Amino acid sequence: MKYDKKYMAQMNKKAVLDIIRTKGPINKSEIAKLVELSIPTVMKISDDLTESGLIHVVGKGESNGGKRPELLGMISNAYYMVGVDIGRSKTIAIIMNLNGDIIYKKKIKTGNTNPAIELLERTTEIINQTILESKISINKILGIGIVTPGLIDYKNGVVIFSPDFQWENVNIKKHLGNAFEIPIHVESSNRAMALGEGWFGAAEKSKYFICINLGHGIGSAIMEKGDFYRGNSGSSGEIGHITLEKDGPICDCGNRGCLEALASGNAIAERAKKYINDGKSTEITKFIENGINNIEAKEVFDAAKTGDLIANKIIDEAIEYLGIGIANYINLLDPDLIVLAGGMVNAGDCFIDKVKESIKRRQMKFAGTNVRLEVTKLGMDAAAIGAASIILRKIIENGGNTSKRRKKNE
Secondary structure (H helix, E strand, O other): OHHHHHHHHHHHHHHHHHHHHHHOOEOHHHHHHHHOOOHHHHHHHHHHHHHOOOEEEEEEOOOOOOOOOEEEEEOOOOOEEEEEEEOOOEEEEEEEEOOOOEEEEEEEEOOOOOOHHHHHHHHHHHHHHHHHHHOOOHHHEEEEEEEEOOEEEOOOOEEEEEOOOOEEEEEHHHHHHOOOOOOEEEEEHHHHHHHHHHHHOOOOOOOEEEEEEEOOOEEEEEEEOOEEOOOOOOOOOOHHHOEOOOOOOEOOOOOEOEHHHHHOHHHHHHHHHHHHHOOOOOHHHHOOOOOHHHOOHHHHHHHHHOOOHHHHHHHHHHHHHHHHHHHHHHHHHOOOEEEEEOHHHHHOHHHHHHHHHHHHHHOOOOOOOOOEEEEOOOHHHHHHHHHHHHHHHHHHHOOOOOOOOOOOOO
């Protein structure tokens, strides 16, 4: 019974803190109504949260005949979180405050992903540099969120398999835990992106949405009522590896004809390379900066905007496959929102409009009739913000308990 009371007290504290975070500035009476607790209980919890330095009085509300009520809000710079997005081409490290504001950001080229130990050493260095250059005390940092592409054992901080990095069973948490004495949490970049959009971006008001990452590869994450849908083994959301062409091009995962092998940024670049090597006349070559072998999707999109036939053919074919894959997702899961993120969305409104048209052509009649499609509000920082939000979510779930933030990682 004692455990039940302790658990309920933590849940009540979590509910109050989350309401202050999302609805503040807000008075205690309104909080009590929203979380269905008594006003004395809310007063006790708010006093505890004030004493812990997480919330404070930010002003006075409108009077309903009596004294003007105090309005409570988060102390945005009471604590901070580090978020690190290790991407295929670049690594972004940020320091974020409790309001989701980026206080400091540092970016480097990811470089070679193998051997993994060398990349993790570079990651340790960028984290150290980011904290040092921000001039924020390590005592005010609640934890470090690290995200990478691939299948993740988030409980143990292990990358089980990453086609992008060609990693298998890489223990990020163990390596970084030797360098930092604050909590470290590891997650997939796709899920982090979704969490960031759900807490601070395009999906703040959505209860059931899918975030699709259109970048070097293609991935996604499913969010339902603020939490990840992980599936039985944690591999849910791998839209990039649904098969659309049974004898299609080989994918990095080892299969053939995956959506990622047909429509990702890497797939677009590979198609362009093939056309050029086959001697096809195209304006793409005028935009290549680092040689044909290092061609990027952006250069194909740039050529397409000039009216180049080959570039437009490559992109239109990729868009058609994207429409098929996303329409299948909508038909299967019926979300209220699809958020498109990743580098490919930078191609502009014309690209997004064509993707929408392709989805509509392939979507089953009457399926997903209320689904909306939005573009990321967090841009290229979405995964890093999501990584930091993993730490923030842990603090909220613990009812604002920050006492274990200095615990050594196991």
